Amino acid sequence: MKNLFDFYIGQMRIAAVTQLQYRAANYFYMIGMVAEPIVYLVVWSTIAEAQGGMVGGYTAGGFAAYYIVWTLVRNMNIVFTPYGWEWRIREGQLSGMLLRPIHPLHGDIAYFAGWKVAVIILWLPIAAVLALVFRPEINPTVQEVVVFFIAIWGAYLIRTMLLWLLGMITFWTTRVGALFELYFAAELLLSGRLVPMSVMPPWVQALSAWMPFRWAFQYPIEALVGDLPTDQLWLGLGMQALWIVLAGGAALIAWRWAVKQYSAVGG
Amino acid sequence: MSVIRLWLNYVRVGVLGEMQYRVNFLVQLLQSAIALATGLIVLALIFSYTQTLGGWTGPELLALMGVHTLVGGLIHMSIQPNMERLMQDVQQGTLDYALIKPADSQALVSVREFRLWQGVDVAIGAIVIGVAVFQLREALGWEQALGFALALLCGAAMIYAFWLILTTGSFWWVRMENLLELWQGLYSAGRAPVGIYPDWLRYGLTFLVPVAFAVTVPAEAVTGRLTLETLAGAVALAAALLIGARWFWFFGLKHYSGASA
Numbered sequence: 001m002k003n004l005f006d007f008y009i010g011q012m013r014i015a016a017v018t019q020l021q022y023r024a025a026n027y028f029y030m031i032g033m034v035a036e037p038i039v040y041l042v043v044w045s046t047i048a049e050a051q052g053g054m055v056g057g058y059t060a061g062g063f064a065a066y067y068i069v070w071t072l073v074r075n076m077n078i079v080f081t082p083y084g085w086e087w088r089i090r091e092g093q094l095s096g097m098l099l100r101p102i103h104p105l106h107g108d109i110a111y112f113a114g115w116k117v118a119v120i121i122l123w124l125p126i127a128a129v130l131a132l133v134f135r136p137e138i139n140p141t142v143q144e145v146v147v148f149f150i151a152i153w154g155a156y157l158i159r160t161m162l163l164w165l166l167g168m169i170t171f172w173t174t175r176v177g178a179l180f181e182l183y184f185a186a187e188l189l190l191s192g193r194l195v196p197m198s199v200m201p202p203w204v205q206a207l208s209a210w211m212p213f214r215w216a217f218q219y220p221i222e223a224l225v226g227d228l229p230t231d232q233l234w235l236g237l238g239m240q241a242l243w244i245v246l247a248g249g250a251a252l253i254a255w256r257w258a259v260k261q262y263s264a265v266g267g
Numbered sequence: 268m269s270v271i272r273l274w275l276n277y278v279r280v281g282v283l284g285e286m287q288y289r290v291n292f293l294v295q296l297l298q299s300a301i302a303l304a305t306g307l308i309v310l311a312l313i314f315s316y317t318q319t320l321g322g323w324t325g326p327e328l329l330a331l332m333g334v335h336t337l338v339g340g341l342i343h344m345s346i347q348p349n350m351e352r353l354m355q356d357v358q359q360g361t362l363d364y365a366l367i368k369p370a371d372s373q374a375l376v377s378v379r380e381f382r383l384w385q386g387v388d389v390a391i392g393a394i395v396i397g398v399a400v401f402q403l404r405e406a407l408g409w410e411q412a413l414g415f416a417l418a419l420l421c422g423a424a425m426i427y428a429f430w431l432i433l434t435t436g437s438f439w440w441v442r443m444e445n446l447l448e449l450w451q452g453l454y455s456a457g458r459a460p461v462g463i464y465p466d467w468l469r470y471g472l473t474f475l476v477p478v479a480f481a482v483t484v485p486a487e488a489v490t491g492r493l494t495l496e497t498l499a500g501a502v503a504l505a506a507a508l509l510i511g512a513r514w515f516w517f518f519g520l521k522h523y524s525g526a527s528a
Contacts, residue, residue, distance in 0.1 A: 024445070025445040028445040028446055028448055028449045029445060029448045029449075031449055031452070032448040032449040032450070032451055032452030032453065033448075033452055034452065035452035035453050035455055035456045036452060036455055038456065038464075038468070039455065039456050039458060039459055042459065042463055042464055042465070042468075043313065043320065043459055043463065046320060046321060046463050047313065047316050047317050047320065050317050051316060051317065055316055133465070175290060175294055177294050177295075177298055178294050178297035178298050178301065181297075181298045181301045181302070182297075182301055185301050185302075185304070185305045188305065189305070189308060194309065194312075195312065199312070199316075200312070201315075
């Protein structure tokens, strides 16, 4: 246990230090990412104003708050891409990973978690600029801030597990592009990334309640921006834990099958 | 004319290469269908709340989406693969092999790659534009069709010039590919008509990054709101950017020393 803890600290430190070296690269990436929520924000605040000030319970200022916090949650959602498995297998990277005494999932969780530390530091000025330009309506309580800080890491873990699970498909076929894109489209619509669920028709909201996506995206945003009642605020963390266990368990089982399929390439 | 012959030769080689991977066509078709479905769902959602968005009706925004898909297909089919290869060549020093060939260097680095299957997006974009024009129930006159073709040509030329300028930057600054991430984000802003953005962003998307000219202006042509002044402006800006890009390419080339030398 102590060894694992040391491994996490070491791996996270390496990631954070490395990524802080590539500040310009990270900034280009993050600024490119900001364009997407700005499109949504401008579209939906235009509609909110045309509808007499509100859509799905959000005013223009409410949308501004939603989509600015969105940018941080989106960054927390960046994990090892399922497309990356093809590269790991083809380049023989995986053979090396299998030789280590620690499960490779730990390596990914720790490395990207370290990167997040760098990302959060780099994100603060972007958020400040966006807040000056778009005037968000936001007044969180201390309790909401605390839950938010836990929830963004919960979101990170849910998405890590889900995309690991998805990436496992690469062990059986390399024609994965369409399948991954289908997953990302479902995620876009059902997670709150495109719009808050309250803007969606009721049947979509009902559907998303049974999916893990919103707990990795909308819930952390709402925890800070929305006015969730106290019980729902804390219940959300429980839902996150549930999905981390479910998706993580599935990922570990899939990993066992997948490795049996694996015959080394390159290496 | 030798440039066109050169291009056609590379297109032939590219097509022959892609023909070996026919299943990729199906994969691309599925991916494009998913993107199209997502786009249509977003439009349906927007117009379940409102009749117009920034003065654009449903069919008009559909036309805009068609143009966005079509131009995106052109970029992925030809512009982006060529520029990515150029960046890689600068990093690895293999640009030498292109430079010693007896052809115009700018023309050569701009035509070497051709991704046939990305053309699915061009076809889908064209179909979406066709459906939108049909829904608009206004016969498209030949002036508008001509205006659309010209606007599209200018938009494509501007994006090519913009990419070449960015890529030429890799003669000085090797890790240019991160700028491409930035581009992808900014191009996605073209899915909404630039008129709805705040001023600073609208000017940025018009003059700093020519997304407005590449997507909104051709869409204005099919929805009958293109003015002659805008079209003239597009032609002038396209010409200026092409000349600027060519000058900058040769200027940058002087600073190229070869990575292996």
